[in-house]
Amino acid sequence: MANPNLSFPFVQKHLKTPPDWSQKPLLAWSDAYPADCRSFLTEHYEAFDASVNVFNVVGTLCKLFQNKTWLDLLQDGSKIATNLDELQRNPDYYLNLVSRVPAMQFYTTDGLSFYVGHDGNHRTCLAKFFLFDQSKSHLHSVAVEHFLVNWPFYAIYKQLKELIAVEQLPYELTAASQRIGCNDGVGWRVVLFQPSLTLLYLNSSKTITLNYDQAQAKLAEFQALTNASTTPKPSLWKRLFRRCQTIRIKASAIYFALAVFSALPLLTGALTKEVFFLGSIVYITLLAKAIWTWIKEAD
Incomplete structure (x- = not known):
């Protein structure tokens, strides 16, 4: 069966002279925001009527499209033909403030690099090529979720976790982020969180809660103990x-x-x-x- 996408001059043109950015593979959202780092969330900001520079969209939540290029998606995407018909009928959809149903979602951890969320992969792909032709960059009226993570705290947690496992220390370490507040307004909302670690002493069932500074001190303590125990003894x-x-x-x-x-x-x-x-x-x-x-x- 013939590929319907290839019948569009829009697709043919970009396949013939593809932009450099179109040949970069889409990154995985799970790499940018791993499951275990969610316990170190400090802010979750949502904007329901935002604008995004489509050339800063670097990846996707959808595993089907990860590691494929935007050019691959333009050529083989299952919804490209349908959305190209819509583009030809209504190019303003990608240029103006319009209602988007279903909503186009984008996720970010740094406010610079964005990932397509649960919906909008094909439309984002077309927006990139179409706005490139128009010498424009921003797509409006989209939903953005910004996940702000305490990355230094997360790094200490990973080091502690590894040290406990490798050295078989009698502790169990868990992480959690407690909701401590919420602010919202028309078209936006931000939820605040406080991350912490819980260290369980397996020999006594005692538990202690660690903030960032305390976790840093505990890591230094464990490293000193393990370094002392692994110092080679003279013959x-x-x-x-x-x-x-x-x-x-x-x-x-x-x-x-x-x-x-x-x-x-x-x-x-x-x-x-x-x-x-x-x-x-x-x-x-x-x-x-x-x-x-x-x-x-x-x-």
Whole structure:
């Protein structure tokens, strides 16, 4: 079956000389706004009658169109032909303030890069090409949702989460964002949130709540503990050699005492079996004690 989109001169022209931006793949909204970062939302701003620079629309919520280019969508989009018929009948739809049913939705996390929401992928595609031809940039009367995230707090959460998992620390970490207020007016609304972390001590079932500064301090504490525990321990021989230097005075005193004791029979001329036996016992005992102390202190 022939592709109906290719019958339109509008499509043929742009396929023949495609703009550079039309060949960039559409990014995924889930990459810009991951599910686990929603617990770090601080503001959710909605504008129901806004304007968007269509050339700042870089991606979409719809998985079907992600990683495809705007040119792909113009050529193969299932609703392009229908919307092109509407464009030819009413070009003002893309130029003026008009009611859009269904609404065209755009999401953003920074106010600069926008993603098509639940509806409007095909119309956004046509708007980009049509407004490009008209040397215009903005599409009006659209809905915009701005999700403001505390990204530094989110980054600390990810580091803590990874550290707990890798080091098998006895904690469980969760995040939540509590609604703390709301402001609204004609055509807009902003909901305010306060993100926080909850750290559960698995050994005692104790829980503590952490704000950004406290989470940052806890991360530094955990990193210090894990760094200390992972510092490589010197080998036994190195520890023995190092310890030998610190106990040299002790060893010298012991050896001196042994030498004096061993010399007593010679000095007194009383080299008897009893003295020799007793001296041997003392000598062996002191020597064994010296060696044992040496090893224990080195360990």
